[in-house]
Amino acid sequence: MRLRFALVCGGVFLLAGVLLLAAVALVVRHSLEPRDGLRHPRYIQVGNVQYVPWDHEYRVAEQRVARVRRVYQADTVRNVLTVGGLALLLASATAATAGWRFAGWTLRPVRSVAASARSIAQSHDLSGRIAHDGPQDEVKELADTVDIVLARLARSFDGQRRFVANASHELRTPLTINRTLVDVAVRRPDATEDVRRLGESLLLVNARHERLIDGLLALAEGEQAVLDRRPFDLTDVVEHVLDLAGKEAGEREVVVHRLLDPAPTAGEPVLVERLVQNLVENAIRHNHGGGQVWVSTRQRVDRVELVVANTGLPVPPYEIEAIFEPFRRLHGDRLRSDRGSGLGLSIVRVVAEAHGGTVTASSREEGGLTIAVELPRAEP
Numbered sequence: 001m002r003l004r005f006a007l008v009c010g011g012v013f014l015l016a017g018v019l020l021l022a023a024v025a026l027v028v029r030h031s032l033e034p035r036d037g038l039r040h041p042r043y044i045q046v047g048n049v050q051y052v053p054w055d056h057e058y059r060v061a062e063q064r065v066a067r068v069r070r071v072y073q074a075d076t077v078r079n080v081l082t083v084g085g086l087a088l089l090l091a092s093a094t095a096a097t098a099g100w101r102f103a104g105w106t107l108r109p110v111r112s113v114a115a116s117a118r119s120i121a122q123s124h125d126l127s128g129r130i131a132h133d134g135p136q137d138e139v140k141e142l143a144d145t146v147d148i149v150l151a152r153l154a155r156s157f158d159g160q161r162r163f164v165a166n167a168s169h170e171l172r173t174p175l176t177i178n179r180t181l182v183d184v185a186v187r188r189p190d191a192t193e194d195v196r197r198l199g200e201s202l203l204l205v206n207a208r209h210e211r212l213i214d215g216l217l218a219l220a221e222g223e224q225a226v227l228d229r230r231p232f233d234l235t236d237v238v239e240h241v242l243d244l245a246g247k248e249a250g251e252r253e254v255v256v257h258r259l260l261d262p263a264p265t266a267g268e269p270v271l272v273e274r275l276v277q278n279l280v281e282n283a284i285r286h287n288h289g290g291g292q293v294w295v296s297t298r299q300r301v302d303r304v305e306l307v308v309a310n311t312g313l314p315v316p317p318y319e320i321e322a323i324f325e326p327f328r329r330l331h332g333d334r335l336r337s338d339r340g341s342g343l344g345l346s347i348v349r350v351v352a353e354a355h356g357g358t359v360t361a362s363s364r365e366e367g368g369l370t371i372a373v374e375l376p377r378a379e380p
Contacts, residue, residue: 002103009099010092017088024084025077032073109139117146122356126154168213175213179206229355231378234263234272234304235297241276242295245284253289254310256280259296263304266378267355275351276306278344279371283310287368303357303374312368320361323369324349348373 113132120128129150132143185191186199238260249256265272283293291311298305315323324345345361348371352359357375364370 002100002107005103005106006096006100009102010096013095014088014092017091021081021084021088025080028080029073029077032069032076109134110142113139113143113146116143120150126150126157165217168217171213172210175206175210179203179210182206229266229378230269231264231266232269232272234265234276234306234375235260237269237273238276238295238297238306241273241280245277245280248281249284249293252284252287252291254284254287254291254293256284256293256295259294261296261298263297263299263306264378265304265355265375267375271351272355272375275348275373278348279306279308279373282344283308283369286310287312291368299377302377304377306373306375307370309364309370310368311364311366314367315363315369317363320363323361324359345371 109132113130116128116130116132120126120130129147130143131147132140134140182199182202186196186203191199239258242256242258246256280293280295283295287293287310293311294307294309296307345359349359352373352375355375357373359371359373361369361371
């Protein structure tokens with residue numbers, strides 16, 4: 001916008017200058033034309049010799065004078081156009097430079113509004129406002145409109161998080177009671193084999209519902225920006241999660257490889273543990289017997305990286321983005337309860353973004369996925 005304003009200023013000045021210069025050239029040319037009564041003078045003097053109209057040399061002298069006048073006229077107009085053109089180009093460049101500087105001064109409030117909006121977007125904290133302090137102009141109206149939109153978005157997201165959290169807490173209590181009652185019924189001495197099998201099935205269904213509710217709670221908590229950041233080593237969290245997942249990996253005959261380097265970061269360790277747990281569980285469960293999982297951590301200049309790769313069924317590239325959507329599963333296994341609730345990678349993404357990080361996924365040619373999580377690096 002600043003460049004366009006500068007070009008418009010220079011272009012308008014150049015166009016107006018060209019028209020003005022053309023008008024000046026016409027006026028000068030017209031001013032050098034002989035006036036009435038001077039087109040045929042009573043005599044023409046060349047040096048000390050005077051020629052009168054009835055002399056034979058008068059016509060020759062008159063033609064010579066007319067030729068000299070035309071040359072003088074052409075030279076004068078050319079000088080006006082040359083000097084005026086150079087002055088016009090210099091003035092147009094000056095006008096464009098002035099337009100650039102004035103545009104920068106005019107757009108300074110817009111840059112301030114954009115910087116405030118960008119800061120709010122990067123902080124994931126919708127409670128922030130631009131609160132532009134300036135005259136009642138278009139920029140002030142734009143900033144106030146953005147503040148209104150932010151306020152409505154904040155109310156909407158807060159209401160959504162409260163609903164999910166309240167609903168999850170309300171659903172957790174009856175599920176806990178159901179698990180207790182079914183467990184008591186199954187452990188009764190007089191319980192028949194059919195009752196025990198039914199109770200075990202109900203316990204599996206109840207456990208799946210509890211995982212779903214826990215996932216909804218983690219999703220609601222992860223969508224809030226982490227403000228209280230504590231330093232910790234991501235490698236310690238990964239080792240703890242891998243130790244806990246070792247039993248499940250052994251039952252599914254999945255081999256887990258570790259390549260862990262120190263990776264200092266900062267944030268909420270409990271949420272990051274949930275992030276790592278979801279990645280490791282997905283890599284183990286969405287695998288085949290005798291499959292493998294590779295988990296690595298490393299640090300860069302300003303980031304730390306966690307990479308979890310696994311074997312398994314091939315994943316089409318166009319399905320990569322869909323796996324981060326809530327309740328989305330690949331390969332049509334929506335009804336299979338042993339692979340989770342479909343919230344695992346959604347929780348990974350929101351937790352990473354709440355810590356100022358990113359998540360990327362790519363399909364492996366041999367089958368399976370490679371998921372990389374990057375978090376801000378902190379001093380150990």
